[in-house]
Amino acid sequence: MALAACNPTGGSGGDEENFVNLYTARHYDADRQLYAAFEEATGVAVRALTGNAEQLLERIRAEGDATEADLFVSADAGNLWRVKEAGLLQNVTSPALEQGVPENLRDPDGAFWGFTKRARVIIYRKDAVQPEQVASYDDLANARFRGQIVMRSSTNTYQLSTLASRIERQGADNARQWAAGVRANFVRDPQGSDTDQIKAVAAGEAQATLVNHYYYVRLLKSEDAAEREAAARVGLIFPDQATGGTHVNISGGGVTLHAKRPGRAKQFLEYLVSDAAQNLIAPLNTEFPIRPSITPAPELAALGSFREESIPLDALGRHQAEAARIFEEVGWR
Numbered sequence: 001m002a003l004a005a006c007n008p009t010g011g012s013g014g015d016e017e018n019f020v021n022l023y024t025a026r027h028y029d030a031d032r033q034l035y036a037a038f039e040e041a042t043g044v045a046v047r048a049l050t051g052n053a054e055q056l057l058e059r060i061r062a063e064g065d066a067t068e069a070d071l072f073v074s075a076d077a078g079n080l081w082r083v084k085e086a087g088l089l090q091n092v093t094s095p096a097l098e099q100g101v102p103e104n105l106r107d108p109d110g111a112f113w114g115f116t117k118r119a120r121v122i123i124y125r126k127d128a129v130q131p132e133q134v135a136s137y138d139d140l141a142n143a144r145f146r147g148q149i150v151m152r153s154s155t156n157t158y159q160l161s162t163l164a165s166r167i168e169r170q171g172a173d174n175a176r177q178w179a180a181g182v183r184a185n186f187v188r189d190p191q192g193s194d195t196d197q198i199k200a201v202a203a204g205e206a207q208a209t210l211v212n213h214y215y216y217v218r219l220l221k222s223e224d225a226a227e228r229e230a231a232a233r234v235g236l237i238f239p240d241q242a243t244g245g246t247h248v249n250i251s252g253g254g255v256t257l258h259a260k261r262p263g264r265a266k267q268f269l270e271y272l273v274s275d276a277a278q279n280l281i282a283p284l285n286t287e288f289p290i291r292p293s294i295t296p297a298p299e300l301a302a303l304g305s306f307r308e309e310s311i312p313l314d315a316l317g318r319h320q321a322e323a324a325r326i327f328e329e330v331g332w333r
């Protein structure tokens, strides 16, 4: 990464170089449009190095205080928490961040801040299941679905975060009982991605599963007619509307401990949660805006509004190891 000439433009990174380096586990076209819009608005260039969350964490760790990473960006608070826990993020805050990001969608210490939101939803086969039979995560553990549930592997961060949120809300014993009940309903050993689970349900191999909402939205909007037909055969439920609310997670970012341009990094984070960036990304994004006041993409708006859980996001990290243990104990591989 080359150094750019110093040409300050004001803002919180005013005395710093005129670029910011991201290590990002996201790689969407919408993100590149955001970088361009930020550069247009501020004169500060965004340089993004992409990789998976684990690789980027290891790279930041290996680079130590020589790292060129100013901001770490990833989906899932579980991934962000691992970087925080490794001592590689610094706590930051500002009025723009505090006002821009709801409390349940940021790290309580300010180590990372959400800028988009995703929901863990139930997908069910419309010709076999009534929506009220899958209104709650608990229903996936109901004996009525014996041999009718497909699930992704428990090593996936989304599953770990889902169980971690249950540990936080209802305790470890409850979480173990639930995981054992769902495990008892498996039609096959866990395999494949979230999208593969939806396709298995659509194909009649199972009656229900658990996925992040945007995988369903992607199938709905797919250019492949077979994928659109698969989406048409299934329904989506925001679980636990009558109780604790649907499990939500974030895509978010945190300023690295050894950032060379911490002011620029914070400036970019503030931009990501601003009305301008949120409105720009909303129609391009299959995730929800970070605030309810921003209108989501039409496909998302069509899913309706929902009640979301409210737990401190770092709980997803704090309970991650215990979630992994419980999955292991109940044989959910």
Ligand code: FE
Pocket (backbone or CB within 6 Å): 075, 212
């Ligand atoms: Fe994903």
